[in-house]
Amino acid sequence: MNARIAITGISLVNTLGAETAGMVAALRGPEGSGSGQDFYSVPTEVRAELPGVGWRFHTRAALLACVTGQRLLAQTPGLIAGPGLGLSLGWGMHQGLDIYEHFLQTLDPREVTPMSFLNLSPNVAASQLSIFLRIEGFTLTTATDYTAGLDALALAALSLRAGRGQAALAGGLEGDSPSVTAHFQQLDAQAEGAIRSSRPGQVVMGEGCGLMCLETEDAARARGAQALAWLEGIGQAAGPEAVAQALGQALEQAQLAPRAIDAVFTSASGLATADEAEARGLEQVFGEHRPPGVALKGVLGETLHAHGALSAGLAVLTLSQGFVPGTARCADNALSRRLRLSDRPRSLAAQHTAVIATGPNRKAAAAILTLTRS
Amino acid sequence: MSAVRTPRVFITGLGVVSPLGAGVQVFWDALLAGRSGIGPVTRFDARAYPVQIAAEIKPDVLTAAQPDLTRLEQITVLAGQEALAQAGLAPDDGQAEYWVGTTVGELLLYEQRYRALIETRDRAAFERFKHELIVGNSFFSFATKAGERLGTRGYPQVNTNTCAAGAYAISLAAERIRQGVCGRALAGGVDLFSQIEYAGFSNLRALAPERCQPFCLDRKGLVIGEASAFLVLESEAEVQKRQVQPLAELAGYAWSNDAYHLSAPQPEGRGVQAVLRQSLTDARLDARDLGALVAHGTGTPSNDRVEAQAIHHVMGADAPRVTAPKSMLGHSRGAASAVEALIGVQIVATGQVPPTIGYDRPDPECPVGVVTQAEPLRPGSACLCNASGFGGINSALIFRSAGRRA
Numbered sequence: 001m002n003a004r005i006a007i008t009g010i011s012l013v014n015t016l017g018a019e020t021a022g023m024v025a026a027l028r029g030p031e032g033s034g035s036g037q038d039f040y041s042v043p044t045e046v047r048a049e050l051p052g053v054g055w056r057f058h059t060r061a062a063l064l065a066c067v068t069g070q071r072l073l074a075q076t077p078g079l080i081a082g083p084g085l086g087l088s089l090g091w092g093m094h095q096g097l098d099i100y101e102h103f104l105q106t107l108d109p110r111e112v113t114p115m116s117f118l119n120l121s122p123n124v125a126a127s128q129l130s131i132f133l134r135i136e137g138f139t140l141t142t143a144t145d146y147t148a149g150l151d152a153l154a155l156a157a158l159s160l161r162a163g164r165g166q167a168a169l170a171g172g173l174e175g176d177s178p179s180v181t182a183h184f185q186q187l188d189a190q191a192e193g194a195i196r197s198s199r200p201g202q203v204v205m206g207e208g209c210g211l212m213c214l215e216t217e218d219a220a221r222a223r224g225a226q227a228l229a230w231l232e233g234i235g236q237a238a239g240p241e242a243v244a245q246a247l248g249q250a251l252e253q254a255q256l257a258p259r260a261i262d263a264v265f266t267s268a269s270g271l272a273t274a275d276e277a278e279a280r281g282l283e284q285v286f287g288e289h290r291p292p293g294v295a296l297k298g299v300l301g302e303t304l305h306a307h308g309a310l311s312a313g314l315a316v317l318t319l320s321q322g323f324v325p326g327t328a329r330c331a332d333n334a335l336s337r338r339l340r341l342s343d344r345p346r347s348l349a350a351q352h353t354a355v356i357a358t359g360p361n362r363k364a365a366a367a368i369l370t371l372t373r374s
Numbered sequence: 375m376s377a378v379r380t381p382r383v384f385i386t387g388l389g390v391v392s393p394l395g396a397g398v399q400v401f402w403d404a405l406l407a408g409r410s411g412i413g414p415v416t417r418f419d420a421r422a423y424p425v426q427i428a429a430e431i432k433p434d435v436l437t438a439a440q441p442d443l444t445r446l447e448q449i450t451v452l453a454g455q456e457a458l459a460q461a462g463l464a465p466d467d468g469q470a471e472y473w474v475g476t477t478v479g480e481l482l483l484y485e486q487r488y489r490a491l492i493e494t495r496d497r498a499a500f501e502r503f504k505h506e507l508i509v510g511n512s513f514f515s516f517a518t519k520a521g522e523r524l525g526t527r528g529y530p531q532v533n534t535n536t537c538a539a540g541a542y543a544i545s546l547a548a549e550r551i552r553q554g555v556c557g558r559a560l561a562g563g564v565d566l567f568s569q570i571e572y573a574g575f576s577n578l579r580a581l582a583p584e585r586c587q588p589f590c591l592d593r594k595g596l597v598i599g600e601a602s603a604f605l606v607l608e609s610e611a612e613v614q615k616r617q618v619q620p621l622a623e624l625a626g627y628a629w630s631n632d633a634y635h636l637s638a639p640q641p642e643g644r645g646v647q648a649v650l651r652q653s654l655t656d657a658r659l660d661a662r663d664l665g666a667l668v669a670h671g672t673g674t675p676s677n678d679r680v681e682a683q684a685i686h687h688v689m690g691a692d693a694p695r696v697t698a699p700k701s702m703l704g705h706s707r708g709a710a711s712a713v714e715a716l717i718g719v720q721i722v723a724t725g726q727v728p729p730t731i732g733y734d735r736p737d738p739e740c741p742v743g744v745v746t747q748a749e750p751l752r753p754g755s756a757c758l759c760n761a762s763g764f765g766g767i768n769s770a771l772i773f774r775s776a777g778r779r780a
Contacts, residue, residue: 002553083630083648093479093513100481100570104488109422109573117574118636118764121477122534127765130633136645138629139767140542143479143514144532151531155546162549164629183508236529238518360510361518363529 003216005157006227007369008167009079010313011072013064014208014300018071024317027299027325028345059119060207061095061175062128068209069129069169076213078223079167086137086165088156089126090148090172090305094180096120101179125173137165145359147236148172149210149308150367154234156214166219171211171309181205184302187271194279194335195270195298195327203269206301210309229316230370232256232352242364243281247354251285254352254368259289261368262350263324265315266339267358268295269302270331278358279338292348293340298328308357312367319350320373380656383548384613384620384776385719387461387606389453389562392713393429393599393703396452398460402720405728406748410702412585412597418569425581428567429599429704443519444483449602450474450520450564457560458524461606462618465525470606471556472517472526473547475539475563477708479513479532482568526560536763537670537705539563540603540712541771545627547607557612562604563712571707572598578637580674586705587732588671588698589678589740596672599704603712605719620776621723625756626657632766639677643684645768646760650688653758653770661689664772665755666727666745668714670762671698672705681760682740694755695743698730711761711769718759718773725751 016023073079099120103111118124123141130139138159142151149172156170184203197204220227233256235249251258264282268275282293296311297303303310318325323345330336330343355367390397393411394404404411411429420426431449439448458465484507491500506512517530535542540563547559575581575598582595613620630652632645639646654660670681685693699717706713721727726748733744751757756774 087631092511093481094508097508100484101488103570103573104485107422107569109576112570112573112577114574114578114637117570117577120481120570120574121536121764123536123763123765123767124636127636127767130631130766131635134633136631136633136648139535139631139765141534142532143534144517144530145511145514155531155533158546158549158553159629161553179504180508183505186505187509236531238529361515363518 003161003218005160005231006215006217006220007212007229007231007316008215008220008225008227009072009076009213010228010316011068011075012208012210012310012313013068014310015206016299018067020317023314024321027318028323059095059124059175061091061173062125064175064209065125065129065173066132068211069133072169072211072213073133078225079213081134083136084166085135086156086159086168087126087130087135088140088152088168088170090142090152091122091125092143092305093122094177095175097179098177145361145363146304147308147357147359147363147365148305150234150357150365151236153231153367154236157231160214160216167213167215169211170214171209172306173209174207174304174306176207191272192331192333193270193272193275194268194331194339194341195295196329196331197270203271204301206303208300208303208306208310210306210313212309212313227372229372231367232370233368235366238363240362241281242362243278243356243358244284246364246366247281247285250366250368256352256368258286260352261291261354263291263319263348263353264293265311265353265355266293266295267307267356268339269297274358275335278356279335283338290340292324292346294325295327295339295341298330308355308365312355312369315353315355316369316371319348319353319371322347322349324348381552382610383551383624384608384610385605385622385624386608386613386618386620387457388621388716388719389456390603390713390716391431391435391449391453392601393431396435397456405699405702406726408729408731410731412704423572423576425576425583427597429597431600444480444516446480446483446564446566447516447519450516451523453562453602453604454520454524454560457604457606468525468527469558470526471547471550471559472521472530473543473559473561474517474530474532475535475543475708475712476532477534477536477539477565480516482566485568485570524560535767536765537707538711538761538763538767538769539708540710541715541761541769544605544712544715544771545629545769548624548627551607551609557609559607560604561607563709564602565706565708566600567598582673585732586673586701588669588673588701588730589682589737589742589744590733591735591737593673593675593678595674596700597704599706601703601706601709601713603709603716605716622719622773623776624771625659625774626653626772628652628656628770630768634766637764639680639762640766641680643680645766646681646684646762647688649768649770650684653772657772659756659772661692663756664694664758665752666721666757667694667696668718668757668759669696669698670760671700673700679739682742686741693742695745697727697745699728701731714759714761715771718757718771721751721757722773722775727751
C-alpha cells in the first residue's frame with residue numbers, strides 16, 4: 001500500500017523547446033552563465049511527426065499533451081500501452097473560454113459544432129492523449145486549482161499503489177489562450193515580486209506540458225527500468241498557511257526533516273502577494289536552514305496548471321546534472337533573497353528537493369523528490 | 375488472489391438534490407413510484423432547438439438555501455449537508471476529506487452573467503466577473519466554498535472525468551481510506567446544465583425528443599439533466615469507533631478507458647467489460663452475487679447497445695436485472711454516476727430496486743433484463759453501478775449490505 005513511486009521518464013514541452021537536454025543546457029547557459037539570456041515567454045512552436053493520426057487536434061492543449069506523451073513513451077520503450085497504463089493530468093477549463101464567448105455572443109446553436117462542444121470538456125486533452133497512445137487504464141483529469149500539475153502526480157501515485165495499473169503518465173498541461181493571457185496581464189504586478197517581469201507591471205504567461213512516467217518500485221524493477229528520481233511525498237493544503245502545511249505533509253510522507261532538503265523549486269511568479277506568502281511558508285518550515293531556491297517562471301512564464309509538473313521535471317533534470325538553475329530576471333530585493341534565488345546557476349550536489357505549486361484560492365501543493373544520481 | 379484482506383469502506387450517509395426533489399427520502403419515493411423529473415426546458419428559450427425537454431432541478435428546491443452562494447454551490451452544500459447529517463456527523467466535524475466530480479463547474483453561472491451583460495450592457499461588471507473566473511480559477515472553486523460550509527478537511531479534490539466524474543470521486547476517496555491515509559470522506563458529483571451544453575448535445579443529434587428510454591427498441595437519445603449527490607465514506611475503524619450502522623459497504627470498484635473515440639463507445643465494449651470484470655474481482659464476487667445493476671443507460675442507440683452487450687458478454691445468464699435511472703432523471707453528466715451510486719446504496723440498504731420507465735419494447739440488440747416495476751432485491755445480493763463518459767472513461771462501483779453492527 002505504501003509502495004515507493006519511481007519516476008522513470010520525463011518529457012517536457014515548454015518555451016525552451018521539446019528536448020530536455022536542450023532545456024538543461026539552456027538553463028545552465030554558456031560557460032555556466034545561466035540566465036544571461038533574456039528569456040521571453042512565447043507560444044511554443046511544436047513540430048513533430050505524429051504517425052497514424054488521421055484527425056486534427058482542435059485545441060493547442062491537446063496537441064501539446066500528445067506530443068509530450070509521445071516523447072515520453074519513446075523514452076520508456078519497455079512500457080506497454082493498454083490496460084496497464086494509466087494517465088493523470090492536471091488541466092482546467094481555460095481552453096474552452098474562447099469557445100464559450102463565441103457562442104454566447106449569438107446564442108445560435110449552430111455555433112456549437114460537435115467538435116467544439118467536445119473541446120469544452122476539461123478532460124478532452126486527457127481523452128485525446130489516451131486515444132493517441134492507447135492508454136486503457138485509469139484516466140484522471142484534475143482541475144482543483146493551479147496546483148493541478150502536482151495534484152495529478154499525487155493521484156497517479158494513489159492509483160498505482162492501489163494496483164490500478166503498472167505505470168502512469170502524470171503531469172500538467174496549459175495551452176495558450178488569448179482571453180486567459182489578457183486577464184492575467186491585468187494583474188497588478190507593479191509591486192515587485194521575486195521576479196522582474198519582462199513587461200513591467202504584467203505577468204508573463206507561458207504554456208507547456210510536463211509529463212512523467214510513474215511506476216511502483218516493484219513494477220520498475222520488473223521492467224528493468226531505472227528510476228531517475230523517487231516521488232517521496234506530496235502534500236496539499238488550503239488556507240493562509242497552505243505552503244507550510246503542504247510542505248510539512250510532504251516531508252512527513254517522505255520521512256525527511258526540513259534540513260534534508262537541498263533545493264527548493266518555488267512557485268514564485270513575480271506577483272508580490274503570492275511570492276510573499278510562499279516565502280513566509282518556506283521560512284516557517286525551514287527556519288535557519290535555507291536551501292537554494294529557483295523560480296522557473298522567470299524562464300517559462302506563468303504556466304498555471306502545468307507549472308508543478310514542469311518544475312518537478314526540470315528539478316530532476318538539472319539537479320541530476322549537478323546544478324540548480326538561476327532565476328531569469330531575478331529581482332534584487334528582499335523577496336528574492338528570502339526565497340534564496342540567484343540570477344546565476346549554482347553547482348550543487350543535491351539528493352532531495354522540494355517543488356512547490358500554488359493557486360489563487362490559497363491552495364498549495366508540495367512534492368519531495370529524491371534523486372538517484374547527481 | 376491475495377490472502378490479505380482489503381480494508382473495508384462503508385457508506386454512512388447520503389445526500390441528493392435532483393429533478394425529483396431535494397432529500398433522499400423524497401427522491402427515493404419518487405424513483406420507486408416511477409415518477410419522471412423530465413419536462414419542458416425553462417432555463418432558457420429552447421424554441422431554436424428541435425428538442426425542448428430536460429430534467430431540471432426545480433427552483434423551489436433552493437428557497438431555504440444560502441443566498442450568498444451560487445446555484446451550484448447551493449446544491450453542492452445541500453447534498454453534502456444531508457449526507458453528513460445522516461452519517462451523524464457535526465457540521466464542523468473537520469475530519470472528512472472532500473472529493474468532487476464535475477464536468478463543467480460554474481459554466482452555467484458564466485453563461486447567465488454573460489446574458490445579464492447583454493441585457494444591462496454592464497460590460498465592466500462582466501469583465502470583473504470574468505477576471506475572477508479566470509485568474510481565480512473559479513470554475514471549480516465552488517468546491518472550496520462548499521467545503522468550507524461543510525466543514526470538510528483541507529483541500530477539496532476536483533476531477534473532471536465527465537459522466538464518470540462522480541464515481542471517480544467516490545473511488546478515489548475510498549482508495550484513500552483503503553490506504554489508511556484518511557478515515558472519512560465526503561465524495562460525489564454535481565453538475566448544472568447550460569445552454570451551450572444543450573446546443574452541443576443537440577448538434578450531436580444525441581437528444582431524445584420526448585423521453586429517455588434506455589435499452590428500449592424505440593430509444594432516440596438522452597435527456598439532459600442536473601443534480602448533486604454525495605456519499606459519506608468511512609473506514610471500518612471509524613464505523614466501529616462511532617458505533618454507527620452503515621447503509622452499505624463499497625465492496626469494490628474499477629476504472630478503464632476505451633482509448634477509442636471522444637464521444638462514441640468502443641463497439642465491442644472492451645472498456646465496459648473490463649470494469650465489470652475488474653470490479654467483481656476487486657469485490658471478490660461473482661456475477662451471480664449481484665442482485666441488481668444500475669446501468670449507465672443514457673437512452674442513446676450506441677451506448678445502450680454496447681453496455682447491454684458488455685453486461686451479457688461478461689455475466690451471461692448470471693447477469694442481474696438492470697435498472698436505468700436516467701429514464702426519470704435525465705443525464706446529469708458529472709453528477710450522474712454519483713446519483714447512481716447513491717441509488718446503488720439505497721438498493722442494498724432498502725432491498726428495493728426502482729424501475730426503468732419508458733421501456734416499451736425490448737431491443738434484441740440489448741440482451742439485458744430490465745426492471746420496469748419496482749421489485750425486491752434478492753436478499754444478500756449486491757448491486758453494481760456502471761458509468762461511462764466522453765473520452766472513453768469507464769467506471770464501476772459495487773455495493774453490498776454492510777451487515778448488522780455487532
